[in-house]
Amino acid sequence: MRWKAILVVIPLLIGLLIGLFFFKDLMIEWSIVNSLQTAIGAKVEAHPVHFDPFSLTITIGNLQITNPNNTWRNLIEADNLKLGVVGKPLLWGKTVIEEINVEDLILNAPRKTNGKIKIYRLPGPLGAAQEKINKDIAEIPALNPEVLKGNLNLEPLLARYQFKTHLDAKVINGKLEVSKQKWDENLAKLQETKAKIAELHQKLIAFQNQPIQTAADIKPKYDLLNSLKDQTIAVQNQINTTVTGYQTEFNQLKTDIDYLKNSALADYHALMKLAKLPSLESFNFAQALFGRAILNETALFTGLADRLQTMVPISLESPPKEKHPRGGQEISFPGQKVYPRLLIKHISISGRSTPDSKYKGYYAKGVVNGITSEPVLYGEPMLIKVFGQAPNKAYLDIKATLDNTKPQYRNQIYLNVGNLPVPEYKLPENKFFPDQIGSGMAKVNTDFRLTPGYYLIKMKISLEDLVCKYNSKISVDDLIAEIIRETLSGINRTTLDFQLESINKKMKMKLESDLNDLIAARFNQVLGEKLNKFKAEIMNRVNAELEKKKQELEGERQRILAEGQKKIDEIQGLLDQEKKKLEELKAQLENKKKEFEGKVNDLKNQKQQELEAEKNKAVEEKKKELKDKLNIPGFFNKSTASPGN
Amino acid sequence: MFWLNFLGKIFKLLHSDKTPRHLAAGFALGSIIGLTPFLSLHNLVIFCLIFLLNVSIPAATFAMFVCELFAYLFDPFFHEVGYNLLVKVEFLKPFWTQLYSMPIAPLTKFYNTVVLGSFVTSLITFIPVYFAFKYFVIYYRLHLAEKVENLKIVKIISGSNLFQLVKKVQIKM
Numbered sequence: 001m002r003w004k005a006i007l008v009v010i011p012l013l014i015g016l017l018i019g020l021f022f023f024k025d026l027m028i029e030w031s032i033v034n035s036l037q038t039a040i041g042a043k044v045e046a047h048p049v050h051f052d053p054f055s056l057t058i059t060i061g062n063l064q065i066t067n068p069n070n071t072w073r074n075l076i077e078a079d080n081l082k083l084g085v086v087g088k089p090l091l092w093g094k095t096v097i098e099e100i101n102v103e104d105l106i107l108n109a110p111r112k113t114n115g116k117i118k119i120y121r122l123p124g125p126l127g128a129a130q131e132k133i134n135k136d137i138a139e140i141p142a143l144n145p146e147v148l149k150g151n152l153n154l155e156p157l158l159a160r161y162q163f164k165t166h167l168d169a170k171v172i173n174g175k176l177e178v179s180k181q182k183w184d185e186n187l188a189k190l191q192e193t194k195a196k197i198a199e200l201h202q203k204l205i206a207f208q209n210q211p212i213q214t215a216a217d218i219k220p221k222y223d224l225l226n227s228l229k230d231q232t233i234a235v236q237n238q239i240n241t242t243v244t245g246y247q248t249e250f251n252q253l254k255t256d257i258d259y260l261k262n263s264a265l266a267d268y269h270a271l272m273k274l275a276k277l278p279s280l281e282s283f284n285f286a287q288a289l290f291g292r293a294i295l296n297e298t299a300l301f302t303g304l305a306d307r308l309q310t311m312v313p314i315s316l317e318s319p320p321k322e323k324h325p326r327g328g329q330e331i332s333f334p335g336q337k338v339y340p341r342l343l344i345k346h347i348s349i350s351g352r353s354t355p356d357s358k359y360k361g362y363y364a365k366g367v368v369n370g371i372t373s374e375p376v377l378y379g380e381p382m383l384i385k386v387f388g389q390a391p392n393k394a395y396l397d398i399k400a401t402l403d404n405t406k407p408q409y410r411n412q413i414y415l416n417v418g419n420l421p422v423p424e425y426k427l428p429e430n431k432f433f434p435d436q437i438g439s440g441m442a443k444v445n446t447d448f449r450l451t452p453g454y455y456l457i458k459m460k461i462s463l464e465d466l467v468c469k470y471n472s473k474i475s476v477d478d479l480i481a482e483i484i485r486e487t488l489s490g491i492n493r494t495t496l497d498f499q500l501e502s503i504n505k506k507m508k509m510k511l512e513s514d515l516n517d518l519i520a521a522r523f524n525q526v527l528g529e530k531l532n533k534f535k536a537e538i539m540n541r542v543n544a545e546l547e548k549k550k551q552e553l554e555g556e557r558q559r560i561l562a563e564g565q566k567k568i569d570e571i572q573g574l575l576d577q578e579k580k581k582l583e584e585l586k587a588q589l590e591n592k593k594k595e596f597e598g599k600v601n602d603l604k605n606q607k608q609q610e611l612e613a614e615k616n617k618a619v620e621e622k623k624k625e626l627k628d629k630l631n632i633p634g635f636f637n638k639s640t641a642s643p644g645n
Numbered sequence: 646m647f648w649l650n651f652l653g654k655i656f657k658l659l660h661s662d663k664t665p666r667h668l669a670a671g672f673a674l675g676s677i678i679g680l681t682p683f684l685s686l687h688n689l690v691i692f693c694l695i696f697l698l699n700v701s702i703p704a705a706t707f708a709m710f711v712c713e714l715f716a717y718l719f720d721p722f723f724h725e726v727g728y729n730l731l732v733k734v735e736f737l738k739p740f741w742t743q744l745y746s747m748p749i750a751p752l753t754k755f756y757n758t759v760v761l762g763s764f765v766t767s768l769i770t771f772i773p774v775y776f777a778f779k780y781f782v783i784y785y786r787l788h789l790a791e792k793v794e795n796l797k798i799v800k801i802i803s804g805s806n807l808f809q810l811v812k813k814v815q816i817k818m
Contacts, residue, residue, distance in 0.1 A: 005696040091748035321728050327682075328724055328759030331731045333738070333745035 024051050028058060040075070041303070042066035043115035056090075058083040066115025067108065068299060074115070077106040083344075094339040100347040105364040107388035107396050154537055157274055164270065165542070168263040169549035172256045176553065179249050180560045187567045190242050193235050197574045200231055204581050212589075215596040221589055225582070232579055239575065243568055250561050257553045264546040271538045285484065286496060286513035289432055294498045294511065298457050301413070301448045305455040305502065308404065308411065332374055340374035347371070349386060361391030366398075375404035384413075393419045411450035418443045422463060431472075432484045438467030459498040466492050480523075487515070487522045494518075656799065658703050659785055668704045669779035671695065673771050675705030679712020680719070680767040682760055686753040704778075719766075720759055727762030 020027075029049035036044040045064040051057075060081040067075040080103060086096040207224060322329045330341075347368040366386030372378040381403035389395045400413040422440035427433040440463055447458040468488045499510045524531070658668065674695050678688050695705045731741060744750045754760045785793075793799055 002697055002699055009693055009696050091752075092746075093751040093754070319732065321732070328720075328757040328762075329728065330754075331728075331741075331756050331758065333742040333756065335742045335746045338746055 021053075024053070025049050032060070036065060037117060040065060040068055041117070041299070042068035042071055042075075043117050056085040056087045058085060064111070064115075066111065071114050071116040072111050074106070074109045074111055077109045078102050079104040089339045089343075092339060093341070095342050096339050097344040098346065100344060102347065102349045102364075104362075105349050105388065106362045106390070107364060108390060108394065109362070154534070154541065157271060158541070161271060161274060163542075163545055164263045164266050165260055165545050165549055168260055169553060172253065172260070172553055173556070175256065176253060176556055176560065179253060183246055183249070183560070183564055186242055186246070187564055190239065190568065190571060193238055193571055194574065196231070196235055197571070197578055200228060200235075200578050201581070203228055204578065204585060207585055208588075212592050215600065218589070218593050218596065225586055225589060228582060232575065232582060235575055239568065239572055246561075246564055246568070250557060253557055254554070257550055257557065260546055260550055260553075264542045267542045267545070268539055271542070272535070275534070275538070284511065284516060285519045286515045287509075287511040289484070289515075290496055290513075291509070291511050293427070294459065294461070294496065295500070295509070298459065298498075298500055301446075301455075301457050302500070302502075305448075305450050308409075308450060309452070309455075332377055334377055338377060340372040340377045342371075342373040343378060344371040345369065362389070364388040375402075375409075376406075379405055381405060392421060394421065395419060407452070409450075409452060411448070413446070413448040415446040415448070416444070417446075420444070422466065431481050432488070434468035434485075434488060435471045436469040438469055440464065440466040453504050455502050457498075457500040459496075459500075461496040461498070462493075463495070464493045466494070483522050484519060487519045490522075491515075491518065654703060655707060656793075658701070658707060659782065660790065660794075661701075661703075663701050663704075665779045665782035665786075667699065668701045668782050669775045670698070671701035671704030672708040672778040673775040674698075674700060675708030676712045676774050677764070677767040677771065678705075679709040680716050680770075681763040682754075682757075683713070685760055685764075687764060716763065719763070723762030723766060724758045725762065726766060727758030727760065730761055730765065731756065731758060 025048070028051050029046055032046045032049065033044050036046075043064075043066045045062070046060050048061045050059045050061075052059075060083070061079065063076070063078045063081055064074050065076045067073045081100060083100050084098045086098050089096040203224075207221070207228070210221075212218065212221060319329075319331060332338075332340075349364050349366045364386065366384070366388075368382070368384050368386065370378060370380050370382040372382070375382070381401055384398055384400040384402075386398045387395065388397075395416075395418050397416045397418075398413065400411075400415075402411045402413075403409060404411070420442040422442050423437045427437070443462045443464075445460045447456075449456045468491075470485055470489065494513060494515055496515075497510075497512045501508045501510075661668075674691055677691050681688065695702060730737060741756070745756060755764075
C-alpha cells in the first residue's frame with residue numbers, strides 16, 4: 001500500500017469537487033444547450049444558467065430556441081425560468097424536476113442572429129421524400145415561345161419521330177407471318193387426312209360391293225360399319241382441333257391489332273412531349289412549388305415520429321436488442337419507487353407577462369405535464385395545452401396527448417396557427433415564386449397522429465389577402481414560368497391540403513390545391529385555341545396512322561384466315577360426303593336387316609302353321625283311334641259316360 | 646514528439662527496477678479503465694486503487710492508453726455481453742432490479758449494455774492479462790532487453806537530443 005498516495009488522491013478529489021462547484025453552471029448550460037440542439041436541429045441559447053446546490057434550483061436567465069424552419073425566428077423565447085430539481089432522485093442518477101415556472105414567454109419572436117446550425121439531410125424515408133420533392137421543382141416544364149412556335153409545326157416533328165404504332169404493327173405483322181407458317185404446317189398435316197378419307201371411301205365402296213347373301217352376313221357388316229364410323233369420328237376430331245387452334249390464334253392476333261390503340265395513345269403523349277407541350281392537367285404544380293417547403297415544416301413532427309418509433313420502449317421487462325447503439329443501450333428495471341432518468345412533472349406558463357418588459361404585447365398561457373425519458377416507467381401520458389399570441393395577433397394553439405405508456409402507444413397533436421403574416425415567411429428562392437409578398441394572412445391547421453409503425457400528418461394551409469410582387473424578370477422566355485407568375489400574382493386567396501402518411505417506414509405524400517386548376521386554366525387561356533388545334537392535329541395524325549396499320553394487319557389476318565378456312569372446308573366437304581355415304585350404307589344395311597327379319601318371320605309363321613296342322617291332324621287321329629277303341633262291344637256297358645267325356 | 650515520448654516511456658518502463666509483478670498488476674488494473682467507458686463511476690474506484698496499491702502507475706497509464714485505442718472495436722461484443730446479462734439471464738434480474746432501486750448504484754450506469762459488458766469482460770480478462778504481462782516482462786528482460794538496447798534505432802532515439810531533453814524534463818518533473 002502506498003498510504004502516502006492518499007495525500008495526493010484526497011487533494012485531487014477535493015480539487016475536482018471545487019472545480020465542479022465553480023464550473024457547474026457552465027456544465028449544466030452546455031448540457032441543456034446540447035441536448036436541446038440535438039433534439040430540435042437549430043441553435044439553442046441558454047444564458048446565464050445558475051445552479052444552486054443547496055436549494056437544488058436551476059435558474060435560466062434567458063432561453064432562446066430557434067425555429068428550425070425559419071432560423072431568423074425563435075420557436076420559444078423565455079426569461080427567468082426556474083427549475084426546481086428534486087434532490088433525492090439525484091442519488092439514483094435520475095433528474096426529476098417537480099415544476100418549471102415560466103412567466104415571460106414569446107412564441108415566434110424575431111432573432112438578432114441567424115440560428116442555423118449545420119444539419120445533415122434528414123435520414124430515412126423523410127430524406128427520400130425530400131429528394132423527390134427537390135426533383136419535382138426541376139421537373140416543372142419550361143416552355144419557350146420561340147420553341148413553341150417551331151414545335152407547333154407537326155411535319156418537322158413527325159420527321160424526327162418514329163411511331164410506336166408502326167413498330168408495334170411490325171411486331172404484329174411478324175406474329176402473323178409466324179402464325180401463317182405454323183398453320184401452313186398444321187394444314188399440311190391436315191391434308192394427310194385426305195388420304196385417310198380416301199381410304200375410308202375405298203372401304204365404303206368395298207362394303208357396298210359385297211352383297212349380303214345370308215342373315216349371318218349382317219353382324220360382321222355392322223361391325224365393319226361401326227369401325228368405319230369410328231374412323232370418321234377420329235378424322236372429324238382432328239379437323240375440329242385444327243380449326244379451334246387456328247381460330248384461337250387468329251382471334252388473339254385480332255386482340256393484338258385492337259390493342260394498337262394503346263400504342264397510338266403512347267404516340268400521342270410522346271409527340272406532345274416532343275413538342276414540349278406538357279399535359280398540365282396531370283401535373284401537380286402545387287406539390288412542385290410548395291411541397292418542399294411544407295415537407296420541411298413537418299420536419300418537427302416527422303423527426304418526433306422517427307425518434308419516438310425508435311426510442312419508445314415497447315417492453316421494459318425484456319426490451320428488444322438495439323442494433324449496437326453507439327454508447328450502449330440503457331435497460332430499465334421497473335421496481336417500487338423507481339424514477340425515470342429524466343422527469344419534468346409540470347411546466348406552467350402563467351400568462352402574466354412582466355409589465356414594461358420586452359415581452360409587452362406577447363401573451364402565453366398553458367401547461368405541460370409529464371415530460372419524461374421513460375413514459376412506461378412514469379406511467380402517465382404527457383399532456384400539452386398551450387396558447388400563445390404575439391402583438392400582431394398571430395396566435396398558436398397546441399393541444400397534445402402523447403401516451404407512450406403502453407406498447408400500443410398513441411400520440412395526437414393538434415396545432416393551429418392563425419393570423420400569421422405571410423410576408424414574414426420566406427419562400428424558397430426560385431423563378432416561380434414572388435420576390436415579395438406584400439400582404440396576406442395564413443392559417444395553418446395541423447393534425448398529427450402516431451401509433452406504432454404508423455403516422456399521419458394532415459395540414460391545411462389557408463392563405464388570404466395575398467399580394468404577390470415580382471421584381472425580377474425571367475431571364476428566359478419561359479411561358480410556364482410566366483403563367484405561374486401570372487397566376488400567383490392574380491390570386492388573393494388559396495388553400496393547400498397536405499397529407500403525409502407513413503406506414504411501416506413507407507411514406508406517401510399528397511398535396512392538393514386549387515392552384516393546379518388555376519394554373520391549368522390560365523395556361524389554356526393563354527395558348528387556348530392554337531394549342532388545342534395542334535393537339536387535335538396530333539391526335540388526328542396518330543389516329544390516321546392507327547387506322548392505316550389496323551386495316552393492313554386486319555386485311556392480312558383475314559386473308560390468311562380465309563386461306564386456311566378454305567383448305568379446312570375442302571377437307572370437311574370430303575369427309576361430309578363420306579359421312580353421307582356411311583349413313584346411306586347404314587340405312588341400306590338396316591333395310592337389309594329388316595328384309596331378313598321379314599323373311600324369318602314369314603318362315604316362322606309358315607312353320608308354325610305347318611306345326612299346328614300336324615298337331616291338329618295328330619289329335620284327330622288320336623281321337624279317331626280312341627273312338628274306334630270305344631266302339632268295342634261291352635266297352636260302354638261298364639260306363640255310362642258319353643264318348644265326348 | 647508524442648510517439649517518441651511514448652516509445653521512450655515504454656522503454657523506460659520495461660527497463661525500470663520495478664518487479665514484473667508490480668508492472669503486471671498496474672497493467673491489468675489500467676486495462677479495466679481502458680476497456681470500459683472512461684467517464685464511469687467504477688473507474689474512479691480503479692483510479693484510487695492504482696494510486697493506493699503498490700502497482701506501477703506508468704504501466705497502468707500505458708494499459709489505459711493501449712486499451713482505449715482498441716476498445717471501441719469491441720463495443721458490439723460488449724453490447725452483446727451486457728444485453729445478455731441484463732435482459733436474457735433471468736436469475737440475475739432480481740439482482741439488477743434491486744441494484745437499480747438502490748441509491749448511488751445507478752450512478753455507475755451498470756444498466757448500460759456497453760458499460761456492463763466491458764466491465765464484466767475486463768474483470769474476466771484481469772487475471773489472464775496480469776499473468777500474460779508478467780511473463781512478457783520476465784521474458785523480455787531475460788531474452789530481449791539486451792538486443793533491444795543494442796538496436797540502432799533505439800540508440801538513435803535514446804541518443805537524440807530530443808529524447809535526452811524529454812528525459813531531463815521528465816526527471817525534473
